[in-house]
Amino acid sequence: MSRHNKLKSFVDDLEKDFTAFYEKGNKAAGTRVRKAMQDLKAMAQDIRSEVQSKKSEG
Numbered sequence: 001m002s003r004h005n006k007l008k009s010f011v012d013d014l015e016k017d018f019t020a021f022y023e024k025g026n027k028a029a030g031t032r033v034r035k036a037m038q039d040l041k042a043m044a045q046d047i048r049s050e051v052q053s054k055k056s057e058g
Contacts, residue, residue: 003047010040 014036020029 003050007043007047010036010043 014033017029017032017036020026021033
């Protein structure tokens, strides 16, 4: 379950950058959001692989 908590925390930490980009037009925050989305994609792929592995075990 720690992966779940890590994922939630990661997304929650992005709120400031999302707000800065979408509401204030801060371009640097947009860059941070884009990088974070790439990291989120990698995290999601790791979780998908882990779930598939556990499903295959039994």
